Amino acid sequence: MTSVVSYDIQDGIAVISIDNPPVNALSQPVRAELQLLARKASDEAAVQAIVVACAGRTFVAGADIREFGKPPVEPLLPDVINALEAIPKPTVAALHGTALGGGLELALGCHYRVATAKARFALSEVTLGLLPGAGGTQRLPRLVSFETAIEMITTGKQIGAKEAAALGLVDLVTDATDVTAAAIAFAKDLVKDGKGPRPVSALDVTRHDPSVFDTARAKLSKTRAGQLAPLACVDALEAAAKLPFAEGLSAERKLFRKMMETDQRSALIHAFFSERKVAKLPDLEGVDPRNVAQIGVVGGGTMGAGIATSALLAGLNVTLIERDTESAERAHQTVARTLEGSVKRGKIDRATFETLMSERFRAESDYAALSETDLVIEAVFESMEVKKDVFTQLDRICKPGAVLASNTSYLDINEIAQVTSRPQDVIGLHFFSPAHVMKLLEVVVADQTSPVVTATGFALAKTMRKIAVRAGVCDGFIGNRILSHYRKAVDGTVLAGASPFAVDRALREFGLAMGPFAVSDLAGLDIGWATRKRLAPTRDPRETYTEFADRICEAGRFGRKTGRGFYIYGEGGPTPDPEVDVIIAEERKAKGITPRKLGDGEIVDRFMAAMVNEAARVVAEGIARRPLDVDVVLLNGYGFPRWRGGPMHYADAVGPAKILEDIQRFAKEDAFLWQPAPLLEKLASEGKLFSSLND
Structure with a gap:
């Protein structure tokens, strides 16, 4: 030896x-x-x-x-x-x-x-x-x-x-x-x-x-x-x-x-190993990524500026494109302010800041500035038509071999790729806000995405010190698809009798940094509202659609940015808005629902059962390759308590059979929402765990 x-x-x-x-x-x-x-x-x-x-x-x-x-x-x-x-x-x-x-x-x-x-x-x-x-x-x-x-x-x-x-x-x-x-x-x-x-x-x-x-x-x-x-x-x-x-x-x-x-030690070790396994994919073995030194970002809003900042801090040269000169200047100032924060926190020194802003970053209004970039990330408004227009221009301007990436949170990457003459070079790179802080990056692989381009996405994530998770194409990919399902369950919990504030409190005690309604206020209630309106034409008539969030938005209350949402935001911090309870009570009455008291245990059981159930479908469909991929996404992008290891690890700890029993119990209230995932049923019947699928 x-x-x-x-x-x-x-x-x-x-x-x-x-x-x-x-x-x-x-x-x-x-x-x-x-x-x-x-x-x-x-x-x-x-x-x-x-x-x-x-x-x-x-x-x-x-x-x-x-x-x-x-x-x-x-x-x-x-x-x-x-x-x-x-x-x-x-x-x-x-x-x-x-x-x-x-x-x-x-x-x-x-x-x-x-x-x-x-x-x-x-x-x-x-x-x-x-x-x-x-x-x-x-x-x-x-x-x-x-x-x-x-x-x-x-x-x-x-x-x-x-x-x-x-x-x-x-x-x-x-x-x-x-x-x-x-x-x-x-x-x-x-x-x-x-x-x-x-x-x-x-x-x-x-x-x-x-x-x-x-x-x-x-x-x-x-x-x-x-x-x-x-x-x-x-x-x-x-x-x-x-x-x-x-x-x-x-x-x-x-x-x-x-x-x-302790179970917590097991959960944290699971999280530690999962984050090291998540980028190890058999189909990328021996595949060399393309070189990426110059990147472009289209869109200078909060997300685009955050992506640009993250790339600059990772040593990349960045060209940001906005629709006009005034918007480009505004984006330039946003990036500068964010980097100033890095100086104040001691992440970079003043000399580095000056170099980044004068030599490595520029904000322009002409797509021609992207002609020599190695990879472009689109970060514009979440509209298919707007994104198609951007990709049409990128296809015309960008050099052969340039990777064309969309930061979309929900939209179909395949549909976006089809407006280009190079669908093999199109991929989804879903960053999480604030992009210069959040570690998670969903690498969304479309039907025609080249393995080399996928490998390039993972290599970029490593350069930018992100944790990359491969995702397949569906509405919301891994994280947002699961989020949309457990949000429906959380909203159903409110209709059943819990207040949004009781739900937030119970889930904070479970380990979340913020409850789902407080998170919605922080993100902006109008974002979820826009998604619900987009999906309304395809909504199944059997779904019990909760309307109270829409009513709040219709009143012009979009959360923190407007001072009111589920909570009222003042100098003393957020406080529950009593008008929200009135709106919810009116909806219960209209739907003929007699509210009952729900304990914290049932609130947590509903939250976790919905999350695990949809995650089981995501794994079975190959949107996530393994249960550990789901855990890494929820831990790093959605505030799931790390000391619980992730939803799939949690399900293994309590037992898939227990999760299935909860779903069957809740189905008596809403059979459409609480349909057991076939994979969950299979594991429960065979006495197996989700971890058995990680290899």
Whole structure:
């Protein structure tokens, strides 16, 4: 077996270097060799100090994900780190790239830390439903304040080297290109100055107000409601404050094992792996994408400007087209304002902003400016006729081989492609608003879309740091099709007796950041209204059509942008609008519905049953290739709580049979809406899970 950890002695300094590409994960072979070589360095008389370093582009970026869910194999990471810390010679961690999770815990097990200026650090286990289990919660608050430790560990957010040094986490930030050499020099200075080991575990915890933990719990109960791991992190940190190090380490390990057994940990691991599998499609293996350096965007509204901003931040050159000079200038200003926000948040510096706006971006009113672009994204008004007109012009102007993409949310990509002479080059790229923030991108593959063009869509997503999901053509693709179905179920829940505000509250407690009616207000009620009017001619007469949202729109109330929708928007924030209850009551009376009280449990059951049922149809029809594709879409584009893993994972957790039973129960109220999907019925009857279809 090839060694993954090397050992070398340079002028009395033992250099133990991990080389386990791509991210130097702490796999069992790494842990075993690291422990063995650390013991060797400790025992060798010629060794005066030790440097722990990594080859490649990063320090250890975490655990080996291939070991997730499997029984632990010795040596365990806590034991390796404890042994490293106990060495009676100074040990120095040479940090570059990222030190994440177990990687940062390893660095904390060293006595000193030297980092490059661009290095970044995080204890990110909470994002997987866990807490640092190799001493991170016990060592970190011996170097930084408990407030900082709580923030880092309960959010998993990264910090930079300069901030880490200011906090006391890093001893030296170097501009040297070779951080290992810098760490060796630092170790030599330690020896020369007679400085010995400085185990972090031997340091006192930072001074603190004991109320910091209860304050953190109170905050997390609101901001991370329902989540177990953040509160467990606080418990572990409190153990560091109250217990001797060894006892605190034991408490941390018990909490870690407890989190390992939770459903939330399983859900978050599922989400983690699904986002890495979603772009792996057999039909794209060996297919090389086209080169994309210059892109065009047609339409400078909120979505078009957001797409342009995202592309600029990803290093692409962007030409944006608007209908006239005045509109082009307005779009230019919109992009500039958005990028100014990136400057204020520290995402880019002022010099980069100036370069983007002066050299890499232009807004024009003449389609001829797109003649040399590699890929064009249409982001105009959601009208088939308008989009056909745009694509007719793009077909005439764009160079051969240019990819022509539509950002449509619902419309038929096949129909759009047919107005061009190159349907093989037409694809849907459905971004989510705000496009420079939201990670999801549905890559909508039409009947004649070339595999090369599909691969180009996925490559563009990677360049723009998006999570791409392949979708087939249907009204709404994956996400919006499922959304339209569960929105009908939610509206039916209101007609049955729940208020929109009770629905929003129940689903927030379930884990959604916002309830569906608050989301509609935020997006603009007129958007859904336009879609309903577009689909009205094809509406099945058996459908129980809910009208209250239309009545609200007819009154000119489109949500936040008009100050009223389902909620009233004032200085004190949104408040429920009592007039909405009156409109709903009138509709119930007209339809002969006697309202009844619905509990939060039934509201959630209706919401999830409708979502899973339509998702089952989407998978069966091949609109989504696998159930995990649905999960990734709903997690990244629709606010589904990540700690529940996605709707299909949720369905597996409660059992497809339970979802089917709910649908059959609700069908007694509305047999047309609640028609069980054949795939759901099949899985329930066979006792199988949706996850069985992911491979």
